[in-house]
Amino acid sequence: MNDSKHREITTMKSSLPAPLVATILLIGSSQAIAESAPQAFDIPAQPLHSALQKLADQAGVAVFFTEQQVAGKSAPAVKGRFSSREALQKLLTGSGLSYTFTGESSVSIKTADSGSDARTTMPAVTVTGKAVYDPTDPYNPDYRLPNASTATKTDTPIMETPFSVQVVPKQVLEDQQVVRLDQAVRNVAGVNTSSLNQGTTDGFIIRGFQNNITYRDGMLLPTILGGGTTKREMANLERVEVLKGPGSILFGRSEPGGIINMVTKQPLATPYYSLQQQFGSYDFYRTTIDATAPLTNDDTLLYRLNLSYENAGSFRDFVDNERVFIAPVLKWNISQRTQATFELEYQHFDETNDPGITNIGTRPANVPINTALHEPLLSKNKGDRVLVGFNWSHEFNDNWKVSHRFNYENYDFSTMSLFFGAASNNGDVDRFLNLGPENDSSRYFNSLNLSGKIDTAGVHHQLLFGFDHFIIDDKFVGNCCQSAPSYNILVRHI
Incomplete structure (x- = not known):
């Protein structure tokens, strides 16, 4: 033993x-x-x-x-x-x-293989991520927005949209300090500024087609006689969506090249306050304010307020601009499935109509870039724009929703401008005068949509039934195309 x-x-x-x-x-x-x-x-x-x-x-x-x-x-x-x-x-x-x-x-x-009771316990790991993606969060720095509404008028992922859609998000607008629409869409392939993109008009060429018509939250913003009233203010824009190709089946009046839709900032339950001051060349000064927060403890009432003031000169002689913009929005969450929004935009503009430099033959005239062919006292565009909007929506259930939008927009402005064609070989330019001392333009827009989701034989569908109604009432007092004194672009004027 x-x-x-x-x-x-x-x-x-x-x-x-x-x-x-x-x-x-x-x-x-x-x-x-x-x-x-x-x-x-x-x-x-x-x-x-x-x-x-x-x-x-x-x-x-x-x-x-x-x-x-x-x-x-x-x-x-x-x-x-x-x-x-x-x-x-x-x-x-x-x-x-x-x-x-x-x-x-x-x-x-x-x-590791010595028996079933062998084990190695890994240390604790903390994983941080986003539970819900919120593209409207003012603190969200993402450049990628997965959804866009312009192509289908529904909140659909871009990857599931059978159209070419490109979005310029809020973070890009902030990084590039965008103050005009043409600065935003230069990020989009196939979109370029056109000759219409001057002092008072947003004009573009989209896939080879001239386009000076834009949309705001899906609402048509027509121009007056193709010349425009003033450039679109960017202070209250959340993002810019560009639909490339024909979109008339959803938007009615549009050019075959595509559609530029500006999506505005809406009230949020997350408090956010921003004050920004911009300085630039040629006496450019711009101040903007963006504020949003709940007005009630239960988030029933939300507000958003955007303001901007701009005063700027130019590298061009006798060109200056002043703009004031105020845009309050009030959102009422009536219930979890029903909401109503009231919005107002006021814009005052006092700017110079600058037709630019003419050409001699097939080339721009060989003159200093600051050369002005307009008359300072006869090249003004001054007025006010007011937009009043009301929209509401109701979800019947998780699949069906009805929405209605009504907007009223009024332009009250006066405009005076000189325009001209090509210069002769000796530099002479024939100029013409366009006078519009009293102009008033009113636009009424209604849009009613019913959207739903259904499944048939395992295939998921999104349906949209809609009706748009649009009225334009323009009144002009003035005359156009009178001869103005000629000008020689090659002679230095003092």
Whole structure:
């Protein structure tokens, strides 16, 4: 019996080098050891077998392993306050070994495939991400907007839209400090400014077609006699969406090249306040304010207010501009499925009509770029624009929704301008005068849409039924095309 016992002990010693076991009496169960309170460890980086010895000494546990398991392996430094389990995990990092508690104060090191009870507990990992993507969040710096409404008049992912749609998001407008619409759409392939894009008109060429018609939240913004009234203010624009190709099936009057739709900022439940001051060349000064927040504790009433003031000169002689813009919006969340929005825009403009530099033959005239062919006292565009809007929507259920939008817009302005054609070879330019001292333009717009989602034979469909009604009432007092004194572009005038 004694011989048998002696042989058993000898077998165990032959598999464990004598100095690799350190034992200190520790009262408690294996679960208590595994969840022991943090204590101080100071184990330098060293071979794994000696690091395990250090851990046994400092933790007060017995650690069992074989020489073959730890041969050639190193352990990282462990310094700080950890539980016994945490300290052991750090020492075994990258070694391919695991462990298990075999008694009240003993731990057995195992290879990854040494048994079903072998395990390696990974340290806790914290994952931070967005639970919900909100493209209207004023603090969201993303450049990518996954959805656009212009192509289908529904909030549809661009990847699922069978049209070419490109969005210029809020972050791009802020990064580029955009103050005019042409500065925004230059980010869109296939869209260029045209000869109509002058002092009082937004004019573009989209896929080769001339276009000076734009949309605001899906509402047509017509121009007067193709000449425009004033350039669109950007202070309250959330983003600009460009639909390339024919869109008349949804928008009625549009050019075949595409549609530029400006999406305005709406009231938010997240408070946001911004004051911005811009300075630029040629006495350019622009101040903007953007504020939004709830008016009630339950977010039933929300508001948004955008203001801007601009005063600017130009690299062109006798050109200056002054603009004032105010745009308050009030949103009423009647219920979770019903909302109504009231909005107002007021814009005052006092700007110079600048026809630019003429051409001689097929080339621009070789004159200084600041040369002006207009008369300062006869080249003014001054007036006011007022827009009043009301829109509401109601969701019958998760699939069906009805929405209605009504906008009234009025322009009251006076305009005087000179225009001309090409210059002769000696530099003479024939100029003509357009006088419009009293102009009034009123526009009425109604849009009623019913959208829904249905499934047929496993195929998902989005449906849209809509009706638009548009009235323009323009009144002009003035005359056009009278001859004005000629001008020689090559002679220096003082």
